[in-house]
Amino acid sequence: MSDKTSPQGASWDATQWHVVEKGDTLTKIARKFYGDASLYMQIFEANRDQLNDPDRIKIGQKLRIP
Numbered sequence: 001m002s003d004k005t006s007p008q009g010a011s012w013d014a015t016q017w018h019v020v021e022k023g024d025t026l027t028k029i030a031r032k033f034y035g036d037a038s039l040y041m042q043i044f045e046a047n048r049d050q051l052n053d054p055d056r057i058k059i060g061q062k063l064r065i066p
Helices: 026-034 037-046
Strands: 016-019 062-065
Touching: 016 026, 026 037, 026 062, 037 062
Parallel strands: none
Antiparallel strands: 016 062
């Protein structure tokens, strides 16, 4: 049985990564990856380990894009 068929999704998933660049906001990143800026909270929630405020991201941060 491969990880892809595991009921829990195992260690593989569709997570992508984005390194924050000058001018980025979570809404811009959400628009880029999802086509919908209003989904920015999904990115925020996936990165709670390094973000305390969705309006405060830093250049160079590597964000998980679920």
